[in-house]
Amino acid sequence: MTTVSGLPTYSEFVSNPEPAPPRPAKRWPFVLIIVLGALLVLAPVGTGMFPRAAKGEAMIDAFGPYMTRSSIDGYRHDLQVLDDARTNVVTLQQRGQQPGSYDRVDQFARDYPEIHYHMSGMIGAIDDNRNNYEKLSGVVPFGTLPWLFALPGVVLAGAGVLGFRRAQAGKQALAWRSFAALAALGLIAVPLFGGLFPASPAAQPLINDLRPILTHDEVRKLQGYFVTLVAADGELNSRYTAAVRTAHPDADLTGITTLETRWQPMTSRLAALIGAMNDNVRNFDAVVALNDSTRPLGFGAFRGLGFFYLVPGIFALAATVEGLRLPTRPRGNGGTAVADAARAPTSPGGEQK
Amino acid sequence: MSARQLIAVTMLAALALVVSGCSSGDDASSSSGPEPLVGLLRFTPGSVSGDSVAGTWFRMVQPGGTPDKGPYMPNGDSPAQGGSTTLLEPGTAGGLRTGGYQSEPKPGFAQGNSLSASITKPTKFFAVEFGISTNPVDPQTQRRVPPPTVTNDGGKLTADVSSWAASWNDQEFNQGAPKPPEKQDAQVAGAEQVQKVWDWVAKQWFDKPTSDAAQGPSATGSYDAKTRKFTLQWTSLIVGGPFNGFTGVWHLEGVFEPAAAAPNSPAPSVK
DSSP, rough: OOOOOSSOOOHHHHHHHOOOOOOOOHHHHHHHHHHEEEHHHHHHHHHHHHHHHHHHHHHHHHHGSSSSSHHHHHHHHHHHHHHHHHHHHHHHHHHHHOOSOHHHHHHHHHHHHHHHHHHHHHHHHHHHHHHHHHHHSSSOGGGGGHHHHHHHHHHHHHHHHHHHHHHHHTTEEEEEEHHHHHHHHHHHHHHHHHTHHHHHHHHHHHHHHHHHSHHHHHHHHHHHHHHHHHHHHHIIIIHHHHHHHHHHTTHHHOOHHHHHHHHHHHHHHHHHHHHHHTTTHHHHHHHHHHHHHHHHHGGGGGTTTHHHHHHHHHHHHHHTTOOSOOOOOSSSSSSOHHHHHHHSOTTTOOOOO | OOOOHHHHHHHHHHHHHHHHHHHHHHHHHHHOOOOOOEEEEEEEOEEETTTTEESSSEEEEEEEETTTTEEEEOOOTTTTGGGGGEEBOTTTTEEEESSSOBBOOOOOOETTEOOOSBBBBEETTTTTTEEEESSSSSSTTTOBOOEEEEEEETEEEEOOOOOEEETTTTEEEOSSSSSSSOOOOOTTTHHHHHHHHHHHHHHHHHOOOTOOOOOOOOOOEEETTTOOEEEEEEEEEEEEEEETTTTEEEEEHHHHHHHOOOOSSSSOOOO
């Protein structure tokens, strides 16, 4: 047999096959993971969720003391005490037992029905929403919600990019899939264990009912009521009661004296409520703006809040599982691509096509 | 030049130097410039005579009103000017210390009545006593504020009383001048720590003012160096809380007693 110097023999050629170039693993799941991760990072930034959620958390904390059964009962009792004091004054006036003129007491007697009506409505609105408030306050702290989007989003985006590169090299990228899966499970866990689904229906009625109350105009109106009440109490305390007692020792002053004995805690509670309302107008506006950020989609953000975590989480989890099977091995007995190639027809010149 | 002439010229030159030295000393004493008044501003108690008030007093202007014409919040417990003015009496320290704090005791209230009794005697305001304190961190705004300082410049006083804090019915109200910024909004989780780091870096590297810096007009007044009598007054808008938008009008009057800077420790609780 003649040999050509420098060229491999046929036996050498078939016994030292070149490894087949790796077949790329599926890359589209990683593209999906990257897209989901980017959306999860960009959505809270684009909707201003970070500061708005922090303000929402501050508002929920600030209103905690005023959303209890005992607190609301206390305010209703305070209104009843004022009601009784006003009735007492009107009775004295009607019986001619009010000596002299008392402008501030007269203003209280004149304005109190409106004050009572207005404040009763406000306290009623608060009472009606106690359950809604409790559901919302049972949610994971509002300030953390945007982070629970952004942090899994960063993990997904990073794992997606690195996994994509591994997939290009024909690898399974199991480590990056695992990271992405953990982030996806976290996203699924947030609404399920964070109480978002029970809270979702509670947010909208709470917002609707508090919207007319938590405004600067409303606070200014309450401040005006406060001035009327404290001015009247000052006059009752400093001049009125003594004058009536002097002129009519047998006059009934029960309503007024009850007001005097309960005045300090009453004014403290009322001042605290007005202060909390005033200090949370901006926080409430931020919560409303956050809820309205998804209005173009046809629903309030709080209604869809749980799904905003759950849906991307499920998609991301599915994407991490997809393509986990090993790349399909080439067909053929020898099991090598080269063997297949060797069986391929050759050109007359001996070159493979 | 002869020796006699030389001696004469030298003496004249020496005399000129002495005279010029004396005259420069006189200039310095006549325009010594602003001087801090460190010590106690001992208050004269508020008093009323007919429709006029004297001494130390306070008014509260309702939103939309003016410090001169009101409408004022009528204090039913005050006999002065139909309740529009509340007269104040000196507290346990006798008045306001400069160069140090007279902090709010802890607890600060008993049944809504303020226990801050060092600067002024707790005074009834709608049947509940209010008190005054000065604190390193303002109780309402939670901002760092400097201790009160008063500067006399030829009989005109300028004062930083940004730490002046009123407490009433379990509520805190900054009533300082200049005003510290209002209480900071809710912060994004983690942002405060980043801000602190940035503030530290900014102060260290760029010498920037802190965000707590008070703004607006200072308190002003008059001072008689001979009698040491002073007046000090200012207005301060309430920002936040139940009296948001109301304005406090403060008038302090009394005699200045120089002393070392007051200690910064909180005032002992009273009652």
